[in-house]
Amino acid sequence: MITFLGVYKYYDSVPVLQSVSFKIEKGELIFITGPSGAGKTTLLKLIFGSEKPDEGEIKVGDFELSRIRQSEIPHLRRIVTFVFQDFKLRHDLTVYDNVALPLIVMGQKERDIKQKVYDTLKNVSLRHKADMLVRTLSGGEQQRVAIARAVITNPRVILADEPTGNLDPDTSKDVINLFKSVNALGCTVVIATHNPELFKNTGFRVLYLKDGKIIQ
Secondary structure, three states, X not given: OEEEEEEEEEEOOEEEEEEEEEEEOOOOEEEEEOOOOOOHHHHHHHHHOOOOOOEXXXXXXXXXXXXXXXXXXXXXXXXXXEEOOOOOXXXXXXXXXXXXXXXXXXXXXXXXXXXXXXXXXXXXXXXHHOOOEHHHOOXXXXXXXXXXXXXXXXXXXXXXXXXXXXXXXHHHHHHHHHHHHHHHOOOEXXXXXXXXXXXXXXXXXXXXXEOOEEOO
């Protein structure tokens, strides 16, 4: 599903990723970990197509990201979605409107959007807060809204950058369980985190990054 082969990424001539190679299978849930500055976020941005590799090859599904045209990026984003560390929600909109946004952009019918949004909010236990403004929610609830928005288009890949970074341990566990539920439906999930408690003794594969290199 996702393949990196000899990937390098530089910022101002400084290598952020160096000779990174790995493969993530379709339907796999995988954790990427390492200290701050190790290159975790950059790696996710490369998969998402918001950055391009300076050297090497990246393939996501049928997309060759080292040679992808700008006009193809919207098609990539239909199969790959991103849950950001700071959520990137519209705080002036309701929970319902935030989750509906990707479907509106895709031009789906209002009747279909309504059903999908309510079903998705039910799955993340937020159906009862559909009409509330996002800014009134707790951090854990906002994270669940962000996850709902990411899954509503039925993507093949979900990327999550430090999805529990600002949450307490119990809420963090709930969020990871949500990702496990999404993964159980066949979606490939890639989670970047510096917190080993999220993946310790889970049995899921872990990639360790340090100084831009995979060390384990």
